[in-house]
Amino acid sequence: MSRPAVALVDANAFYVSCERLFDPRLEGRPVVVLSNNDGCVVARSAEAKQLGVPMGEPWFKLQATADRHGLIARSSNYELYGDLSVRLMEVIGRYSAWQEVYSIDESFIGLNGGAAAGRAIRDGARRLLGIPVSVGIATSKTLAKLANKHAKAHPAFEGVCDLAEAPPGWLDNYLATHSVVDLWGVAGRTTRRLAGYGIHSMKDLRDADDRQIRRWFSVVLARTVRELRGEHCIPLEGPRATRDQLIYSRSFSTPITDADRMAQVMAVYAQNAAQRLRRHGLVAKTMTAWCSTSWYGAAQDHPSVAVSLPTHTDDPIELVRAATAALPPRLTPDTRYVRAGIVVTDLVPRGSQPYLEPFVPLSERRRLGDTMQAVEDRFGPGTLGLGRAGLRTPPEWAMRRQMLTPHYTTRWEHLPVARAA
Numbered sequence: 001m002s003r004p005a006v007a008l009v010d011a012n013a014f015y016v017s018c019e020r021l022f023d024p025r026l027e028g029r030p031v032v033v034l035s036n037n038d039g040c041v042v043a044r045s046a047e048a049k050q051l052g053v054p055m056g057e058p059w060f061k062l063q064a065t066a067d068r069h070g071l072i073a074r075s076s077n078y079e080l081y082g083d084l085s086v087r088l089m090e091v092i093g094r095y096s097a098w099q100e101v102y103s104i105d106e107s108f109i110g111l112n113g114g115a116a117a118g119r120a121i122r123d124g125a126r127r128l129l130g131i132p133v134s135v136g137i138a139t140s141k142t143l144a145k146l147a148n149k150h151a152k153a154h155p156a157f158e159g160v161c162d163l164a165e166a167p168p169g170w171l172d173n174y175l176a177t178h179s180v181v182d183l184w185g186v187a188g189r190t191t192r193r194l195a196g197y198g199i200h201s202m203k204d205l206r207d208a209d210d211r212q213i214r215r216w217f218s219v220v221l222a223r224t225v226r227e228l229r230g231e232h233c234i235p236l237e238g239p240r241a242t243r244d245q246l247i248y249s250r251s252f253s254t255p256i257t258d259a260d261r262m263a264q265v266m267a268v269y270a271q272n273a274a275q276r277l278r279r280h281g282l283v284a285k286t287m288t289a290w291c292s293t294s295w296y297g298a299a300q301d302h303p304s305v306a307v308s309l310p311t312h313t314d315d316p317i318e319l320v321r322a323a324t325a326a327l328p329p330r331l332t333p334d335t336r337y338v339r340a341g342i343v344v345t346d347l348v349p350r351g352s353q354p355y356l357e358p359f360v361p362l363s364e365r366r367r368l369g370d371t372m373q374a375v376e377d378r379f380g381p382g383t384l385g386l387g388r389a390g391l392r393t394p395p396e397w398a399m400r401r402q403m404l405t406p407h408y409t410t411r412w413e414h415l416p417v418a419r420a421a
């Protein structure tokens with residue numbers, strides 16, 4: 001029987017699964033992936049969860065567990081995860097004409113065919129990519145999220161849970177025994193306010209008057225109420241024609257306290273932002289440069305400067321000049337900054353905008369950008385830099401990633417080598 005439904009396809013412990021794909025020794029062992037600078041746990045394998053490793057735990061606190069239980073850590077390899085994410089979404093998209101890529105490892109899709117169709121997707125992702133996924137199927141996005149969570153929590157489902165197959169009364173019982181805090185899109189603050197109205201469980205919310213909920217809270221929460229009843233009312237969003245913004249941000253391994261070094265950071269980051277623009281075939285009109293102190297320190301400072309660029313551009317020289325001029329003068333002396341970033345917005349596809357800068361020999365500029373790209377493609381990132389970004393050895397604030405795996409799928413020189421014995 002065929003029945004239109006919505007499915008949430010979500011990779012299991014995605015970052016860990018990416019690491020395992022190229023290092024099968026990690027299979028079946030407790031593995032965690034750490035945040036920038038090898039700080040905290042951002043992904044855990046099922047085995048690491050069983051050891052009781054909490055999300056967000058600093059790695060230095062886990063040394064004892066690592067020694068005793070063989071817990072393995074990897075630095076976050078976002079280049080690898082990003083590339084595998086694109087491939088995963090492409091594979092998932094083959095199973096539906098209706099796909100919304102929701103996060104790096106999640107897609108909502110329109111799905112006919114129930115659990116059998118879900119199993120086909122699970123097997124496809126395994127076979128074509130080697131990434132394990134779970135599929136939750138229901139009549140609304142909110143319920144598909146719950147079904148997915150349930151599939152992950154109970155191995156008997158083998159990764160696929162279709163709520164249509166649940167016995168009568170099962171969903172009622174499930175909703176009655178789970179708190180609203182576990183619902184998609186419901187924050188802790190909303191949970192506390194709901195409690196004030198006597199709404200604690202998901203069932204309480206489902207059975208509430210959605211017009212009242214809209215009055216007391218928001219249209220969004222009222223939609224969640226109807227979604228819990230099985231009405232599909234949060235529409236699937238198609239892929240956006242262009243992105244709204246591109247972000248390049250990183251934390252430093254050691255804090256930066258002076259304008260001079262911040263200018264160097266800005267030169268490197270702006271160049272990376274320019275490279276990202278080129279890769280997506282986009283040009284930007286606005287750039288925001290920002291940096292921030294630690295949220296836990298005594299002295300807080302979060303300067304941010306938006307710069308309107310003379311024309312839509314992806315020119316690394318233009319971006320580096322703007323970023324290095326804008327942010328460093330705004331720093332407070334003797335303040336410890338731990339993170340910085342560049343955001344480019346007002347993006348349009350390259351070539352869709354007339355160039356209005358008659359005095360700049362643009363063909364020259366374009367050639368420079370292309371040449372820099374070609375050199376980096378051939379000799380690796382960081383081979384070439386503009387001004388302060390032209391450093392042969394990484395500066396001391398560069399990210400610390402001591403347990404980083406190779407970029408297997410995006411750099412020729414990192415390709416794994418197989419030998420026949």
Ligand SMILES: [Mg+2]
Binds near residue numbers: 010011
């Ligand atoms: Mg996931």
